[in-house]
Amino acid sequence: xxxxxxxxxxxxxxxxxxxxxxxxxxxxxxxxxxxxxxxxxxxxxxxxxxxxxxxxxxxxxxxxxxxxxxxxxxxxxxxxxxxxxxxxxxxxxxxxxxxxxxxxxxxxxxxxxxxxxxxxxxxxxxxxx
Amino acid sequence: xxxxxxxxxxxxxxxxxxxxxxxxxxxxxxxxxxxxxxxxxxxxxxxxxxxxxxxxxxxxxxxxxxxxxxxxxxxxxxxxxxxxxxxxxxxxxxxxxxxxxxxxxxxxxxxxxxxxxxxxxxxxxxxxx
DNA sequence: TTTGTAACGCAACTATGTTGCGTTACTATT
DNA sequence: AATAGTAACGCAACATAGTTGCGTTACAAA
Numbered sequence: 001x002x003x004x005x006x007x008x009x010x011x012x013x014x015x016x017x018x019x020x021x022x023x024x025x026x027x028x029x030x031x032x033x034x035x036x037x038x039x040x041x042x043x044x045x046x047x048x049x050x051x052x053x054x055x056x057x058x059x060x061x062x063x064x065x066x067x068x069x070x071x072x073x074x075x076x077x078x079x080x081x082x083x084x085x086x087x088x089x090x091x092x093x094x095x096x097x098x099x100x101x102x103x104x105x106x107x108x109x110x111x112x113x114x115x116x117x118x119x120x121x122x123x124x125x126x127x128x129x
Numbered sequence: 130x131x132x133x134x135x136x137x138x139x140x141x142x143x144x145x146x147x148x149x150x151x152x153x154x155x156x157x158x159x160x161x162x163x164x165x166x167x168x169x170x171x172x173x174x175x176x177x178x179x180x181x182x183x184x185x186x187x188x189x190x191x192x193x194x195x196x197x198x199x200x201x202x203x204x205x206x207x208x209x210x211x212x213x214x215x216x217x218x219x220x221x222x223x224x225x226x227x228x229x230x231x232x233x234x235x236x237x238x239x240x241x242x243x244x245x246x247x248x249x250x251x252x253x254x255x256x257x258x
Numbered sequence: 259t260t261t262g263t264a265a266c267g268c269a270a271c272t273a274t275g276t277t278g279c280g281t282t283a284c285t286a287t288t
Numbered sequence: 289a290a291t292a293g294t295a296a297c298g299c300a301a302c303a304t305a306g307t308t309g310c311g312t313t314a315c316a317a318a
Contacts, residue, residue: 005284005295026274038298043275045296061243063188063305065274084237100229100244108213111248114190115229119240134264134315155305167267172306174265192274194305 004048009037013045014054023058023066023083023092058092060085061118066092086121093121133177138166142174143183152187152195152212152221187221189214190247195221215250222250 004010016024016032026046030039046067049055055067060083071094082098085091100115133139145153145161155175159168175196178184184196189212200223211227214220229244 002295003285007284007296009297037296040276040299041297048296059188059190059192061188061241063192063194065192082231082233087240095233098231098233100231102211102227102229102244104211104224104227104246105251107251107254108246109249109254110246111216112190112246114243114245114247115231116243117233117237117239117241118243120238122234122236125236125238131264132316136265136315138266166265169268169307170266177265 004052009033009041010045010048012036013042013049017055017067017069021093023068023094025064025066029067058083058116059114060092061116068092068094071096082115082117084121085116085118086124087118088120088124091121133181138162138170139174139177141165142171142178146184146196146198149198150222152197152223154193154195158196187212187245188243189221190245197221197223200225211244211246213250214245214247215253216247217249217253220250 012033013029016029026039026042029046030042033042046055046057050057050067053070056070058066058068060066082095082100084093084095086093095117098115098117100113104110141162142158145158155168155171158175159171162171175184175186179186179196182199185199187195187197189195211224211229213222213224215222224246227244227246229242233239
């Protein structure tokens with residue numbers, strides 16, 4: 001495992017994640033960066049942060065890719081929690097405590113699971129649109 | 130709901146789905162089509178078939194999009210079954226009978242769920258690589 | 259046979275992500 | 289504080305997936 005350096009661009013990305021309660025796409029991050037760095041650099045920073053288990057990657061039902069901070073409150077760090085994708089505001093939030101239970105045929109070996117729910121988030125449900 | 134016509138290209142796509150046990154990407158379909166039609170046409174056919182509930186769209190963990198026939202054996206037609214994505218052969222199969230159970234905070238309204246498992250499929254598990 | 263329009267081909271465009279390469283700037287070591 | 293190895297960077301170019309506009313074709317109902 002290589003050493004990852006602290007750079008201006010990386011710190012900027014981390015600060016943006018720190019402020020955000022929801023998952024962010026590359027484009028959303030870029031627009032909050034005020035041209036601190038090139039868009040390629042953002043891709044590379046995101047890759048590194050995923051590798052270092054600082055953020056995790058989420059692929060939405062519509063194929064859009066977002067990233068969210070990892071919650072390290074638990075001793076054992078897993079990403080197998082559920083994600084909620086709002087059809088109205090398109091925000092994606094981690095539902096850290098929602099974990100599905102399921103039964104799978106024995107001849108499959110499961111390494112990773114992805115569980116995404118879509119519908120209306122509390123915000124959009126209240127403003128009933 | 131508009132009428133959808135029967136065309137040469139659409140029939141060709143349906144035949145390919147008929148033969149395939151696993152989900153297919155746009156590219157995979159195109160390569161099996163022997164230039165029957167333009168690639169844009171394939172996109173439009175896939176859109177129509179999804180709309181007509183003949184196939185359903187699956188977004189994999191890695192962001193790749195595939196399509197699979199719908200199973201209409203059940204009276205009530207739902208797509209909320211699980212999908213299995215093999216990390217070795219990259220095939221995606223529908224696990225029609227695997228349905229997750231879960232508890233979600235009451236302030237969310239769930240309209241759709243996506244449950245994808247990844248790991249090794251029976252084929253690749255046997256040939257142990 | 260006629261006719262309305264769904265479906266098509268083609269070209270052009272957009273969005274998203276990747277790669278190669280020369281340069282910059284972190285950080286461990288002297 | 290100076291040195292040096294290399295992670296990280298900018299830039300250009302490329303790759304892939306999907307979309308849009310528009311004039312033309314061909315399906316199916318009348």
